[in-house]
Amino acid sequence: MKITTLNIERLTDESNFAASIAKLQFELWGPLTGFDSLPDYEQFLRKTVHTAELPTVLVARHGDALVGSVNLLTSEMTIRPELSPWLAPLFVVDSERGSGAGSALIHAVIDHAAKLGFRRIYLYTSGTLPSYYASRAWRPIEEVGYLGKTRTIMAFDLP
Structure with missing residues (x-):
């Protein structure tokens, strides 16, 4: 589908x-959003305005119609507080995946x-997902154990 x-x-x-973003993301990622509850995450999103x-x-x-969202945060990974800012999280509704919305x-x-x-x-x-981001010029800089899984930290150098 062409956007x-x-x-x-x-x-x-x-x-x-x-409210929609909070619900969709919290259902998918829960505590990976950095918040313990859906109301707390929704309140955070409202404050970013x-x-x-x-x-x-x-x-x-x-x-x-909501297609997706992305956050730019000061801090995302508690074990790497020296790194900033973070793209976190990138979200596209199921019906729009593969449409180019994520890349946009x-x-x-x-x-x-x-x-x-x-x-x-x-x-x-x-x-x-590291290969998804690598195909968009992000480069892996480290693999770490974080929140029960092996995670790849990636960086994108801005012009």
Whole structure:
């Protein structure tokens, strides 16, 4: 499917997407969101609307329909507090996976980080996803045990 009407913008109070994003992401990742409960995660997302820099939530939508989101966070991995900022998490609704929405969100968060003056951003992932990010010019920098799994920390150097 070719994306022709995908809009990516910061999460706003008016969009009413915070509750949907929180529910979808918390069902999928739970504590990997960094929060112990769905209400706490939703409250965090709502607070990002009022930050000038980090954290930031970018939302992809077709019209009024949520397609996906990505966060740019100051800190994501407690065992690597010296690394910042982090892309975490990237999420695309099931019906839009494979449509290019994920790549568009990655590009948008990279552009946003560059506008904020960052020179590098990080993420961590596992399973088959390191190859997904590597195909988008992210490079693995370390494998670590974190939250019960082997995770690959990856970096993207900004222009």
